Amino acid sequence: MFKTFLIACITFLLVPVANADTPQSFSFTGSGFGHGVGMSQMGARAHALAGESATAILNYYYKDIVVAPIVDTQTIRVNIGHLLKSISFLSASPDSLIQIYAGEVVGPTEVAPLATFTAKQKVSLRVDEQGNVTGPVSGKTLTVRWSGPNSVITFSQPGSAVRYRYGQIQVRVVKGAFEVTNSLSLHDEYLWGISEMSSAWPAAALEAQVIASRSYALSKIGTIKPSCDCHVYSHIADQNFVGYSKEIEPKIGPLWKAAVIRTNIDSSTSLAILANGKPIQAYYFSSSGGATQTTLDAWGQPSSYTQSVADPAGLDPKINPRFANWKASASQDLVAKAFLLPEIISLEIVSRNTAGAVTYIKGTSADGSTKLLRGDTFRSRVKIPSPYFQLAQ
Template sequence: MIVWTAKSGAKVTLTKAPSSFTIKGSGFGHGVGMSQYGARGMATAGKSSTQILQHYYTGAKVTTMSKNADASLKVQLLTGKKSVTVTPRSGRLRVKVGSKTIESGSKVTIERTSSGSVQATVGSKSYSGSKLTLEWQSTRYWKSSSATTVSVSGAQNGATGTYRHGRLEIGQLKSSLNVINVVGLNKEYLPGIAEMPASWQSEVLRSQAIASRTYAYRNLGAVKPACGCNVYDEVASQRFLGWTHENAGDSGPWRKAVAATQTTSGSTVRSARLITYKGGLIDAVYSSSAGSKTHSAAEVWGSAVPYLVSVDGSPPKYASAQNPNASWSVTAKQSDMARAFGLADVRSVAVAKTGSGLVKTVKATSVKGKTASLTGDQLRTKLKLKSASFSVA
């Protein structure tokens, strides 16, 4: 619409909301701590795992520690379900309910009953208790020559998960089953971590192994009330696929990287490499990539952490990282943008950023002049963007 005024003459005013917005950004994930693609580029340039980690965690040191080297970790595999099946392969399992132990060479069904108990059905018989334990052959809990694995229905984002190590503890959480895999942190948990392609360079794989180990060590001790676990098996903690990943045909380099960052005596881990800051374990957070700069913990989560500050995320000389998310672009429909801000429509969007390029606030204005604001992370979640480092046009 063209409006005439005596003072300024003709003035063009946008009175119609655009049909879509173009959002251009960089990076994938929260962008705090180690950038995996940036670390890959540094490894390609000849940097060691220690150099990589000490770049991304400012003032931190990579050290060798013997404490908790053979510790066990509780990993939540599944919750929110009333029923789960556990099936042994190439061997047998046993169910422990109270004082009873029941062996089986076939599928066991576990249910959360209407009376509030956990019930295991083995063959034609059922056994109930407040919780139960499942063990299988050739683990540290049941010595045997049969290399048994168990399949747990729905354990991997609805798909069946396969596990070789430890045991399962099945209890209750919010009126549903809670399935926990108790595993040795170094020898059994880390080989099943699926956070980085095993085809990447050995030094970046070692960096990932040390960061993943440090993250897990920091979560040892008291279990989280929200899950009855030390860590989740997905990206809320770290992606743990168990035997599915450890036994994959291309996972050899990852297993070697884990082994190279710890020392063993027989079957016992005696010491392992970890990241510390002033003698204490760091919170070794990481993400896929962070664009040109990583973000500080203060920018993303509101609290400053001395070793989680903004640094070069993927310097130009490390362009060989081949990061597919160094830059990205998506189109957001008018209806999606309006819904995100809770407005009838969105005429324009103004973005305010921090020094590292993280979007701090996004202010939307409707055709009628009504405004609404979101944080960058809130808009990222609502529109399912790859990161909170973006611009809107």
């Protein structure tokens, strides 16, 4: 009996007990949405409503730049499916064909496809842990092409299905999973599918967004990243690309496509943001907490073309109804993981920059350990709207 009692006592001592002083969550208040670097989209909208041109908007948010024509005939490779185990393709367009080729096919080809599928024939592929592909065709690298009058292909992955009209799709097995990319013309086809701003916004704001998105893409075009088999991702890691869906939005889709076309000078050149003669990596975001910040402020990396400028639209509830003032919370688990500490008992804002964004925030654990994070890193990891925040009581 004594032995049983002793074991029970030891077991009790070994069971971790939650510290009564450890908060279960942390609360924040703030303004703005996004990292705050480069062009504010809400600000661009406000400037456009005030009658300013796209060029004026871009010159306001970026410094030491020119908006000028540049050759943009490159083919851009966009990752539309990352680390996937199962995928499918379907074309519901009448008289359409899907053809799948072995390897990567570039330009016109006389090589026969591995297989051809007619309209409404679904093509499903899977890959196992050893990288073996199963389905109606197989191979470590495949090229998917579609044809027919106004043909559109639907690419499906777990949780989403997106339609594509332009270019071709590559499927490559990388580290036992599918990397799926859409290769298409940067000049127009890629930009027609960028969904970063409402197409109903003023024309000058749309044009500023097009030029910023083109500049960002041009800055990334040099190297294929092996991890994604791409130049850029189709989500916010780079730019939100939704394929054919953007230009066929009811009523407003044509407005975005028209804005892209207005920034094309001719069939091979278009307007871009240049610094020292080269396209800039044109950062942009939704709204700030009253002023934009530089890359040095946000990420500790200097750039010649970002600057801190007043951005009152982010604080205007009429322009920015959702994020002029926001409240948010983050769980203990999420905050602790952000700092890579076992738990966090307190947070302290250590410093802010001249834009008002948090530069550094400190987390303290129960054993007295502390760590610093940049404000924007903290924002991203704990999923609060912006680095323009305060600690709520």
